[in-house]
Amino acid sequence: MSEQALRMNHVFKRFRRGDQHDSLRDLIPSLVKRAVRKDRERALAPQEFWVLNDISFEVKKGETLGIIGHNGAGKSTMLKHLSGIMVPTRGSIDVTGRLSALIEVGAGFHPDLTGRENVFLNGVILGMTRAEVKRKFDEIVDFAGLEEFIDTPVKRYSSGMFARLGFSVAAHLEPDILVIDEVLSVGDFAFQRKGIEKMRAIAKSGATVIFVSHNLQAVAEFCHRGILLERGSIVADGPTDQVIRRYLDTAVSHGERTVRGPVRIVATSISGAGGEIGRFSSGSKARIKVILEATQSAEKVAVVIQLFDAGFYDVFNTSSERLGYPPVRLDAGQRAECEFEVDLHLGAGTYYLGVYLYRYDMEREYDHIFPATSFVMTTDRDTHGAANLYPVVMRLEALNESRRAASVAGDRSPGGLTP
Amino acid sequence: MIDALRELIRNRELLYMITWREIRIRYKQSVMGLLWAVLMPIIITSAGVVVRIAASRVSGRPITGADIGGIGVKALPWAFFVSALRFGTTSLTGNSSLVTKIKFPRLIFPLSSMLTSLFDMGIAVPVLLVLLPFAGVGLSLTMLWAPLLLLILVIFTAGLCIAMSAANLFFRDIKYIVEVVLTFAIFFTPVLYDASVAGRWRSILMLNPLAPLLEGLNSSVILGRQPELRWVAYSACVSVLLFWSGVVFFRRLEPRFAESV
Numbered sequence: 001m002s003e004q005a006l007r008m009n010h011v012f013k014r015f016r017r018g019d020q021h022d023s024l025r026d027l028i029p030s031l032v033k034r035a036v037r038k039d040r041e042r043a044l045a046p047q048e049f050w051v052l053n054d055i056s057f058e059v060k061k062g063e064t065l066g067i068i069g070h071n072g073a074g075k076s077t078m079l080k081h082l083s084g085i086m087v088p089t090r091g092s093i094d095v096t097g098r099l100s101a102l103i104e105v106g107a108g109f110h111p112d113l114t115g116r117e118n119v120f121l122n123g124v125i126l127g128m129t130r131a132e133v134k135r136k137f138d139e140i141v142d143f144a145g146l147e148e149f150i151d152t153p154v155k156r157y158s159s160g161m162f163a164r165l166g167f168s169v170a171a172h173l174e175p176d177i178l179v180i181d182e183v184l185s186v187g188d189f190a191f192q193r194k195g196i197e198k199m200r201a202i203a204k205s206g207a208t209v210i211f212v213s214h215n216l217q218a219v220a221e222f223c224h225r226g227i228l229l230e231r232g233s234i235v236a237d238g239p240t241d242q243v244i245r246r247y248l249d250t251a252v253s254h255g256e257r258t259v260r261g262p263v264r265i266v267a268t269s270i271s272g273a274g275g276e277i278g279r280f281s282s283g284s285k286a287r288i289k290v291i292l293e294a295t296q297s298a299e300k301v302a303v304v305i306q307l308f309d310a311g312f313y314d315v316f317n318t319s320s321e322r323l324g325y326p327p328v329r330l331d332a333g334q335r336a337e338c339e340f341e342v343d344l345h346l347g348a349g350t351y352y353l354g355v356y357l358y359r360y361d362m363e364r365e366y367d368h369i370f371p372a373t374s375f376v377m378t379t380d381r382d383t384h385g386a387a388n389l390y391p392v393v394m395r396l397e398a399l400n401e402s403r404r405a406a407s408v409a410g411d412r413s414p415g416g417l418t419p
Numbered sequence: 420m421i422d423a424l425r426e427l428i429r430n431r432e433l434l435y436m437i438t439w440r441e442i443r444i445r446y447k448q449s450v451m452g453l454l455w456a457v458l459m460p461i462i463i464t465s466a467g468v469v470v471r472i473a474a475s476r477v478s479g480r481p482i483t484g485a486d487i488g489g490i491g492v493k494a495l496p497w498a499f500f501v502s503a504l505r506f507g508t509t510s511l512t513g514n515s516s517l518v519t520k521i522k523f524p525r526l527i528f529p530l531s532s533m534l535t536s537l538f539d540m541g542i543a544v545p546v547l548l549v550l551l552p553f554a555g556v557g558l559s560l561t562m563l564w565a566p567l568l569l570l571i572l573v574i575f576t577a578g579l580c581i582a583m584s585a586a587n588l589f590f591r592d593i594k595y596i597v598e599v600v601l602t603f604a605i606f607f608t609p610v611l612y613d614a615s616v617a618g619r620w621r622s623i624l625m626l627n628p629l630a631p632l633l634e635g636l637n638s639s640v641i642l643g644r645q646p647e648l649r650w651v652a653y654s655a656c657v658s659v660l661l662f663w664s665g666v667v668f669f670r671r672l673e674p675r676f677a678e679s680v
Contacts, residue, residue, distance in 0.1 A: 015678070022589065022590060022591050022679070023590050023591050023592040024590045024592050024593070024596075025592060027590060080519075080677060083521075083522050084522040085519065085520070085521070085522045085677045086674075086677045086678060087674035087675075101521070101522065103519075103520040103521070104516070104520045107516050107517060107520035107521055108516070108517050108520075108521060110440060110444060112444055112447055113440065113443065113444070113447075117440075117443065120436065121436050121437075121439075121440055124432055124433050124436040125433065125436070125437075125517065125521055125523065126521065127523075129432055130432055130436070
């Protein structure tokens, strides 16, 4: 049970930022430069950085491990090292057993080949023998739900069908260690559920599963252990929910930020009617205020707010536009303020507020901060879950008639509780 | 080196599937289907015939069926070499999604490009064998040299494909250099002409490792003579050396493929 499946020993990986010479034309000047300077090993040149910085951990057989972290924290690079696609600059990685990595669904699919041909091709690419693929072929196609399209070239598939077939091939690999990167974010909701179920079955069969995802809910649901990566180092390693909480807390201070457009969020806040911040009692009113600023002029800016619970479940979201408020036009340098009033009918716990700015008619996202801030809800009654329905117990008492007597009397519950 | 070969043998199904994919795609996309494999050699042979006609006008020596047959016999391996090297050079960069997303021995890419071109040649060879009698070329025992000569050609081509694919991954202008070299190489390789044309410079021409193989094919298949064994041995040595160093070069660079592609 406690057998080791995988182990990383002080793994370092050096990356180079910016342009690399990838033609002979550029190589010659840089060779001259390198001949002049002689700091090859260990030390980092200014444009170099450690994308993995002294990573050590061990995974036991049968464990389910989730790896989380912000964009650019080194998650994908770590997976590529685990799966042997990349080789560390220093340190070593030991793998016991057959490891299959699913970094991208349908990598190696060729658009001109049919579904059937691609299943065979992809299966062998991912490490099955042809005989194995043949044996599992019906199961694979059935799982993807694509029987009728299996002889159609995959270029005619929708992206969902493509992803389903790709995942399905990978899900039937029967590896000792399965490494998965973000692939469950594809396909429709029903298929995502099916995918998680399948992964769970794989884990139950004794395989070790390592899962990288932005979908914290899926990580929380599926993994027993979590590792939080930050700028190439492990900052937390332990039970998943603790690690996720740690991640969300650091996320509040950094804010996962993606600015893509001419408008950006300057400040967000949530405060109660009495001016309270960070801690609200269930049922109270609060105002969410967003200040935005245009760096260039922008048309039709709308504001979205979303609330997530500690399990990263999207509890609530809406936008100024959906609430019937017309979007604004901003000149360069102009600021705008947007204020929502909400009734916090939420259960006890920690919640995270996300904000983004977008333009609906062009489906363009301008700026996105998640989580912008977090707050704690308290309730006067002990309930679980994100919604507070203000429950009151109306009645709980032992009944006089015995159950036997009641069933003799025509199988009808006493007191008219059933129609 | 031994490791590399062992790994390849372990992954032979993968090599088979990737090659199968290349062949399937190449023939699915082209309307002409299998004719494609025959087309390049026909064009090269026609060019050779034109050159020969011009030469015979000058020298006054009439062209024989054996001359034309000889060009055909050399055109096939040359077409194979050119297409293998062309596809082989871009085989890693063209499969970048597989190189960065999935772990498996990357030697498979240049090798499968080479095998795909070999498949093309495999289709063209029977066509040539059917046509040869019309050029007045009969069967002869010396034809048994041909498989050996082709094997040496395959080793040479594979070595070059392997080295160039890795080089092109790091320096993207390699593929243009390869194109340029291939365009001019036909002048320095006895494809359209016989090496004897060079007169006393013939030995220099034969230093091109392809020359002894093509000349050998001509003499064994068309002329019914034994190839020049010393030159063939030279080609074989160069080919094995090239293959070996290509694999070593490739394997040394392989760990850096995923981050450089």
